[in-house]
Amino acid sequence: MIREPSALNVARRRTELTLAAEERVDVLVIGGGITGVGVALDAASRGLTVTLIEAEDLAFGTSRFSSKLVHGGLRYLATGDFATARESAHERHLLMTSIAPHLIHPLGQLLPFSQTVTLRQRVAGTVGMGLGDVLRMRAHTPRRVLPAPAVVSARTAMRLMPALDQRGLRGGMLAYDGQLVDDARLVTTVARTAAALGARILTRVRALSLRADGASVEEATTGERFEIRARAVVNATGVWAGALDPSITVRPSRGTHIVLDAADLGAPSTALTVPHEGSISRYVFALPQAHGRLIVGLTDEDSPGAVPRVAQPTETEIEFLLHSLNRVLATAVRRDQVRGAFAGLRPLVDSGTDSTADISRRHLVAASESGFISVLGGKLTTYRRMAEDAVDLAVTTRSLPSSRQSRTASLRLADRDVPSSDELLDEATALTAAEVEYAVRVEGAMTVDDVLDRRTRIGLVDADRARCRPVVESVVARAVSALL
Numbered sequence: 001m002i003r004e005p006s007a008l009n010v011a012r013r014r015t016e017l018t019l020a021a022e023e024r025v026d027v028l029v030i031g032g033g034i035t036g037v038g039v040a041l042d043a044a045s046r047g048l049t050v051t052l053i054e055a056e057d058l059a060f061g062t063s064r065f066s067s068k069l070v071h072g073g074l075r076y077l078a079t080g081d082f083a084t085a086r087e088s089a090h091e092r093h094l095l096m097t098s099i100a101p102h103l104i105h106p107l108g109q110l111l112p113f114s115q116t117v118t119l120r121q122r123v124a125g126t127v128g129m130g131l132g133d134v135l136r137m138r139a140h141t142p143r144r145v146l147p148a149p150a151v152v153s154a155r156t157a158m159r160l161m162p163a164l165d166q167r168g169l170r171g172g173m174l175a176y177d178g179q180l181v182d183d184a185r186l187v188t189t190v191a192r193t194a195a196a197l198g199a200r201i202l203t204r205v206r207a208l209s210l211r212a213d214g215a216s217v218e219e220a221t222t223g224e225r226f227e228i229r230a231r232a233v234v235n236a237t238g239v240w241a242g243a244l245d246p247s248i249t250v251r252p253s254r255g256t257h258i259v260l261d262a263a264d265l266g267a268p269s270t271a272l273t274v275p276h277e278g279s280i281s282r283y284v285f286a287l288p289q290a291h292g293r294l295i296v297g298l299t300d301e302d303s304p305g306a307v308p309r310v311a312q313p314t315e316t317e318i319e320f321l322l323h324s325l326n327r328v329l330a331t332a333v334r335r336d337q338v339r340g341a342f343a344g345l346r347p348l349v350d351s352g353t354d355s356t357a358d359i360s361r362r363h364l365v366a367a368s369e370s371g372f373i374s375v376l377g378g379k380l381t382t383y384r385r386m387a388e389d390a391v392d393l394a395v396t397t398r399s400l401p402s403s404r405q406s407r408t409a410s411l412r413l414a415d416r417d418v419p420s421s422d423e424l425l426d427e428a429t430a431l432t433a434a435e436v437e438y439a440v441r442v443e444g445a446m447t448v449d450d451v452l453d454r455r456t457r458i459g460l461v462d463a464d465r466a467r468c469r470p471v472v473e474s475v476v477a478r479a480v481s482a483l484l
C-alpha cells in the first residue's frame with residue numbers, strides 16, 4: 001500500500017469510512033466536484049478536521065464536462081460585471097503562477113478575420129482581447145506566463161490554424177488564456193492535496209438529508225445507512241443543491257461540446273474563436289486536447305425539469321456547433337467526423353431572467369434555514385475563492401476555531417508522479433498500465449468507469465472506450481485486489 005499522504009484508494013477509504021461514522025469532524029462537505037474538494041482543501045488548510053462525501057466518483061458531475069479553460073474573466077466584462085471579471089483574472093493568476101502551474105498552460109486563441117466575421121465582430125473581438133490584457137496586468141500576471149495579445153497576418157493565421165478558409169482572410173487577433181490539462185484531473189488533484197492535510201475523501205457515499213450538525217448518508221456499494229456528525233456542513237452539490245436545500249432554486253443550463261480528430265483541422269496547437277452568427281459577445285471555441293483530439297463548444301440551453309444523472313447533448317446542439325465552426329473553414333467538417341459529444345449542466349442560481357446566458361456566473365454562499373451552508377454557481381477558475389468564502393461563513397455561523405486563515409492562495413497542489421512504463425495498453429490513446437495502476441493506488445479510482453471517464457478521458461470517444469474497456473478492467477481488478 002502506498003504511504004504517500006495524498007494517496008486516495010480503496011484501502012484508505014475503508015479505514016476512513018469507519019472513522020467517519022464514529023468521530024465528529026469540524027466540517028462535513030457534500031459533493032466531490034471542484035467546489036466540494038475546494039472547500040475540503042480550504043478547511044483542511046486551516047487545520048480543521050474534514051470529511052467529504054461524494055455520491056458517485058470525484059468529478060462525476062459538471063466539473064468534468066467543462067471547456068477546461070482557466071478564464072481571465074473577459075466574458076464578464078461584456079455584461080458589465082467588473083467584480084467577477086477581476087476575481088476571475090486574480091484566481092487565474094494564482095492558479096497559473098503558484099497553485100497549479102503543473103496543471104495549466106497558456107493557450108493561444110485565434111479570432112480569424114475571415115469573410116464571414118463582420119467588421120463589428122472583428123472590432124469587438126480586438127477591443128475585448130485588449131481589455132483582457134488589462135485584466136491580466138491588473139492581476140500582475142507576467143507576460144512570460146500569458147503572452148501579450150497581437151494582431152497577426154493572414155499568413156500567420158494560416159500557420160496557426162491550417163484549416164481556415166484562405167479566401168478573403170485578413171489575418172486575425174491572437175490572445176492567450178489558461179488551459180487545464182484536464183478538468184477532472186484538477187478535481188482529483190485538489191482532493192489529493194486535501195487528503196494530504198488529513199481530509200477524509202469518501203466517494204460513493206450519498207447524503208440523504210442535511211442538518212446544521214451532520215447528515216444522514218448511504219454508502220452506495222452496500223446500501224448501509226448511517227449518520228455523520230460535524231460542527232458545520234457545506235452543501236456543494238452543484239445542480240443537485242436544491243434537492244438538499246429546498247430554499248435554493250437552481251436553473252440548470254446545458255453546455256455541449258463535440259469531440260473531433262485534431263487532424264481534421266490540421267492538428268493546431270492554437271484554439272480557434274468564432275463569433276456566433278450576428279453576435280459580438282458569444283463565441284464557439286475549437287480547443288486542442290491531448291492525444292490528437294479537439295473539442296468544439298459550447299452551447300447554452302435552458303434545461304428545466306428533473307436533473308439527469310448525466311446530461312445528454314442534442315442533435316440540434318451538435319449541428320449548431322458544426323455550422324458555427326464551418327463558417328470559417330475551407331472544408332466543412334461533416335457530421336460523420338464527429339467522434340463524440342458531451343454535455344454539462346451549469347449550476348446557475350435562478351434569478352428570474354428569460355435567458356440562462358444572462359444569469360450571473362458569480363457564486364452564491366448562503367446559510368440555509370436549518371443551519372448548513374450551501375455554495376454554488378461560479379466557475380472552475382474561481383473554485384478557490386468560492387471555497388474560502390464558504391469556509392469563512394462556516395467559521396462565523398458555526399463557531400469553528402478561527403485562529404487560522406485560509407492558506408490556499410499560496411498552497412501548491414499535489415504533483416502527479418506516474419512511473420514510466422513500457423506496458424502499453426492502447427497505442428492510439430498511449431494508455432499505459434502504470435497510468436491505470438496510479439489511478440487506482442493514488443487517485444481514488446475504484447472501477448473501470450472511474451478510469452475511462454474521469455482519471456483519463458478515453459471515454460469521451462465511444463470507440464476508444466469500447467476498445468480499451470476489457471484491458472483497463474483487468475488492470476483495475478488487479479490493482480484493487482493488491483490494495484485489499
Ligand SMILES: Cc1cc2nc3c(=O)[nH]c(=O)nc-3n(C[C@H](O)[C@H](O)[C@H](O)COP(=O)(O)OP(=O)(O)OC[C@H]3O[C@@H](n4cnc5c(N)ncnc54)[C@H](O)[C@@H]3O)c2cc1C
Nearest residue numbers: 031033034035055061062063066067069207238255380381
Ligand atoms: C459546458 C460547461 C463548460 C464550462 N467551462 C468552464 C471553463 O472552461 N472554465 C471554468 O472555469 N468553468 C467552466 N464551467 C463552469 C464549471 O464547470 C462549473 O461551475 C463547476 O464545474 C461546478 O462545480 P461543482 O463542484 O459546483 O458542481 P459538480 O461538479 O456538479 O459537483 C457536484 C457533485 O455533487 C455530487 N452530489 C450530488 N448530490 C449529492 C448527494 N446527495 N450526496 C453526495 N454527493 C452529491 C455529484 O455527484 C457531483 O459530483 C463550465 C460549465 C459547463 C456546464
